[in-house]
Amino acid sequence: MKKIQFLSFAVLLLTATSCLKDSVNQPNPTQGGSENEVKGVYFSKGKGPYLAGVKSAVELSSLPQPLMFTVGLAASTLQASSVDFNMALSNEAANKLRDTLIAQGLDPANVEVLDPSLITLPASGTVDAGSWADSVEVILNTSALNAENVYVFAINLTGASNGFQAATGGLGTLAFQLSVKNRLDGVYSIRGHHNRAPYDLSYQDVAGDPSELLMDMITTGPNSVVYYWQAGGDFGHPIGLTSGLSWYGDFAPEITFNVDNDMVSVVNFVAPGSPVMGVFNNPSYNTFPSRFDPSDHSIYACFNYNNNPLRGFYDTLTYIGPRP
Structure with a gap:
């Protein structure tokens, strides 16, 4: 049993830095931090018991449906300059999530990789100077989705600027498990x-x-x-x-x-x-x-x-x- 506790950025920073420590980057001392510091950008999933992919629900609508996620910085200090990052859809990660859900018992006929033409993802984003994170909006076209199906898609971080590197593995890939809101929602x-x-x-x-x-x-x-x-x-x-x-x-x-x-x-x-x-x-x-x-x-x-x-x-x- 535990009382309510809110996850601090320090915990997220420690987690992200630990996962990046085995990678190598070129430090930029002008941004702050030591010469040996590994600095990276990563998907901050926040709190929540995500089983396999971030479970999200959307309206079945002809209107664009937004989903928000956060990209954070793993560094010892706030940065004096902005840090750019790049993103792309990952069909490989999406299919991996689909396979996981089927292995967990979902009917293969009801688990689909979302058609990339229905996803509008910006190619890049920016964490402003003096900030730890940037919020990113991906827009979905849900007008033709089947309410009986589960849809999956995934995003990879592919690069970063100013001596930062894109995280790999779980912190560098964000996979979504998408459902149409049901009547209990x-x-x-x-x-x-x-x-x-x-x-x-x-x-x-x-x-x-x-x-x-x-x-x-x-x-x-x-x-x-x-x-x-x-x-x-x-x-x-x-x-x-x-x-x-x-x-x-x-x-x-x-x-x-x-x-x-x-x-x-x-x-x-x-x-x-x-x-x-x-x-x-x-x-x-x-x-x-x-x-x-x-x-x-x-x-x-x-x-x-x-x-x-x-x-x-x-x-x-x-x-x-x-x-x-």
Whole structure:
């Protein structure tokens, strides 16, 4: 169990620098830093338990759909001059992600590499002097996407200026797993409790204000969504504690609804899926059916972890509206 913690840039910098240390570049002392410093540009994926590719959801729309990502600098000091970087789509990385998803059990017929003609990616970007990162927008044409499919595409960093080098491996490739927003996607208010003694408190009893109980339910597949806790700033789920809202760092429920009967199943979204989560159905512990109610768009989810009846969650999610 852990309290909310926001990932600092120092952690990202340490991670990126460690992954770049085996590469060689030509230092530019005028930018600051030592002669032996390895400086690079890398994809900053931020927080979140990404299984295989950054899971993103888009509207099925004739309007251009933007996706944002961040390119950061790995260096010991802020730079006195701007640093340019170059990018390109990677068919090789996209196909690798497709193969991974199929190996995880997705139907090959429903996993497609997104047609490059539907992707508008700038060829370059710039991290301004005195900044650590640059936000980049890629534009997608989603008008002809199949809502039953998962689409993948990937971007490689290919070069950088001013003595910086493009990261390779995981920090130099950003792969996206794309789905069309499904009917569960949206913003919800959560009510309920976690029955782990002695913390058997309702979420709302320990919330400082109603905004702490807002959940983004984000599409992860044609019939699946994952909890994204707005107050925590990450994928996850609150638990009740007397000192305020907290969460389990390796714990993010992903629910899948059955299109035939609206019943809901639950798994752990966080790789490698431990602790194991599942639907909690035991009348002796006052459980209720886990389901989606299309009449008012509510979600009822009763689940536990490690099949332990004293580690249960009893959630009622009331629909507020669509996510931006």
